[in-house]
Amino acid sequence: MASSRFAVLEEEDLDLLLDMRDSVNTKRVINASVEVFKAYMEEKEMSFDECMSFPSQEMNCLLRKFYAETKRVNGEVYAKKSMISLRYGLQKHFLKTRKEDIINDESYKTSNEMFKAVLVKLKKDGVGESKQKEAIAxxxxxxxxxxxxxxxxxxxxxxxxxxxxxxxxxxxxxxxxxxxxxxxxxxxxxxxxxxxxxxxxxxTKNHRGDDLQDNSNxxxxxxxxxxxxxxxxxxxxxxxxxxxxxxxxxxxxxxxxxxxxxxxxxxxxxxxxxxxxxxxxxxxxxxxxxxxxxxxxxxxxxxxxxxxxxxxxxxxxxxxxxxxxxxxxxxxxxxxxxx
CATH class of the missing domain: 1.10.443.10 (Intergrase catalytic core)
Structure with a gap:
C-alpha cells in the first residue's frame, strides 16, 4: 500500500496546534481571566465546573452580572483596558472549551450590551482614561x-x-x-x-509570527x-x-x-x-x-x-x-x- 501524502491527525493533535498558536502573553491573559471568573462564582457559591456546562442563555445571564459586578481583590473597579483584557481572555477560553464566541455570538447580546455600558461608566468616572507612561527623570x-x-x-x-x-x-x-x-x-x-x-x-504583542519583517525595518x-x-x-x-x-x-x-x-x-x-x-x-x-x-x-x-x-x-x-x-x-x- 502506497504511503499517504498527507498526515493523519487526531482531534487532540489539532487542538494542540491551536493551543500552540497562542503566545505566552495571551495564555497569561486567558489564565488570569479564568481565575477571576472562578473567584466570582466561588463568592456567589456557584461551582465553576457546573457553570461551564450551562446552556448559552443561562451563561449569557451569568456573564451579564459578572461584567457589572466584578472588581479587583482590593475592592476597586477594573480600569477600562483591564476589563477589555478580561473579556478577551474569557472569549479565548470559551472558544476552546465551549466552541462559543461570547463577543460575537447573538446569544450573548445582552451580556455584551452590559459590558459596553460598564465601559461607558468607567470612562465617565475617569477610570477608563489612559495614564501617561512616565519617563525617568x-x-x-x-x-x-x-x-x-x-x-x-x-x-x-x-x-x-x-x-x-x-x-x-x-x-x-x-x-x-x-x-x-x-x-x-x-x-x-x-x-x-x-x-x-x-x-x-x-x-511580540504587536508583531506576530506572520508580521515579522527585516530587522532593519x-x-x-x-x-x-x-x-x-x-x-x-x-x-x-x-x-x-x-x-x-x-x-x-x-x-x-x-x-x-x-x-x-x-x-x-x-x-x-x-x-x-x-x-x-x-x-x-x-x-x-x-x-x-x-x-x-x-x-x-x-x-x-x-x-x-x-x-x-x-x-x-x-x-x-x-x-x-x-x-x-x-x-x-x-x-x-x-x-x-x-x-
Whole structure:
C-alpha cells in the first residue's frame, strides 16, 4: 500500500496546534481571566465546573452580572483596558472549551450590551482614561550611571546592559527579555565606520509570527560613542565577552566571587524571570531614586527622547512597535541626552 501524502491527525493533535498558536502573553491573559471568573462564582457559591456546562442563555445571564459586578481583590473597579483584557481572555477560553464566541455570538447580546455600558461608566468616572507612561527623570538617570552602572563588576556591568537593552531597543520590559540568547545579537558597522548593535526581532504583542519583517525595518540600533566612558556598545561587547561560554542565555547569573582578570564573570545558569521583570523597580530602591520606576518607564524614556529630538512618529513606531501615533502621544517626556 502506497504511503499517504498527507498526515493523519487526531482531534487532540489539532487542538494542540491551536493551543500552540497562542503566545505566552495571551495564555497569561486567558489564565488570569479564568481565575477571576472562578473567584466570582466561588463568592456567589456557584461551582465553576457546573457553570461551564450551562446552556448559552443561562451563561449569557451569568456573564451579564459578572461584567457589572466584578472588581479587583482590593475592592476597586477594573480600569477600562483591564476589563477589555478580561473579556478577551474569557472569549479565548470559551472558544476552546465551549466552541462559543461570547463577543460575537447573538446569544450573548445582552451580556455584551452590559459590558459596553460598564465601559461607558468607567470612562465617565475617569477610570477608563489612559495614564501617561512616565519617563525617568534626568537626575535619576544620571544617578544610575554615576552610582550603579559600573563596568568593573559583573553585577554593575549586567545592570547597565539590561538597562541599555530596554532603552535602545524600546522593549516593553517583559516581552521576550527572559528568552534572549547570545545569538540574537549582532555587532555591525555602518558606512561611516561607527559600530552598532542590533537584536533579532521575536514575536511580540504587536508583531506576530506572520508580521515579522527585516530587522532593519523593525528594530532600533544601539550605536557606539567613541571616547565616552558610558559607551553602550563598549560595555555590551565586554558583557558578551564575559558570559559563560557553555550557556546560550544572554542573561546569566553574576558570579559572587570574581577577579577582574577572569575570562568568565557569570555562572552557567540563567537569571530568573522575576529578577528581570522587576529589574527597574528593584533598581529604583537600590539607587534611592526619586520614585519607584518600572521597566516600562525605560521604554517611555526612549520614546520621549526620540520625540523630543524631532524624530518623526513613523520612525519612532518602527523602533517601538506601536501600530498608531496615538499610542506614542500617551508618553510624558523629559529631555535626555543619552540617545
Amino acid at each position: 534626568p537626575e535619576d538617570l544620571s544617578k544610575l550611571y554615576d552610582t550603579v552602572f559600573s563596568t568593573e563588576t559583573p553585577t554593575g556591568l549586567q545592570k547597565k546592559t539590561i538597562f541599555e537593552y530596554l532603552y535602545y531597543f524600546c522593549n516593553r520590559g517583559r516581552e521576550n527579555i527572559r528568552e534572549l540568547q547570545k545569538e540574537d545579537f549582532s555587532v555591525s558597522m555602518d558606512s561611516t565606520g561607527r559600530e552598532y548593535v542590533t537584536v533579532r526581532e521575536r514575536q 523593525k528594530q532600533g540600533r544601539m550605536y557606539d560613542r567613541p571616547g565616552d566612558p558610558n559607551c553602550p556598545v563598549a560595555s555590551f561587547k565586554k558583557y558578551l565577552g564575559k558570559l559563560h561560554p557553555n550557556n546560550p542565555n544572554f542573561w546569566q547569573r553574576p558570579k559572587k566571587k570574581f577577579n577582574e582578570s577572569d575570562e568568565t564573570w557569570y555562572d552557567n545558569s540563567p537569571v530568573g524571570k522575576n529578577a528581570l521583570y522587576s529589574f527597574m523597580s528593584n533598581l529604583s530602591s537600590e539607587a534611592n531614586l526619586s520614585k519607584r520606576y518600572t521597566n516600562h518607564c525605560i521604554r517611555a524614556t526612549s520614546i520621549s527622547t526620540l520625540d523630543h529630538q524631532g524624530i518623526e512618529a513613523r520612525h519612532i513606531m518602527s523602533v517601538s512597535g506601536h501600530k498608531n501615533e496615538t499610542s506614542i502621544k500617551s508618553y510624558s517626556w523629559y529631555k535626555h541626552k543619552f540617545l
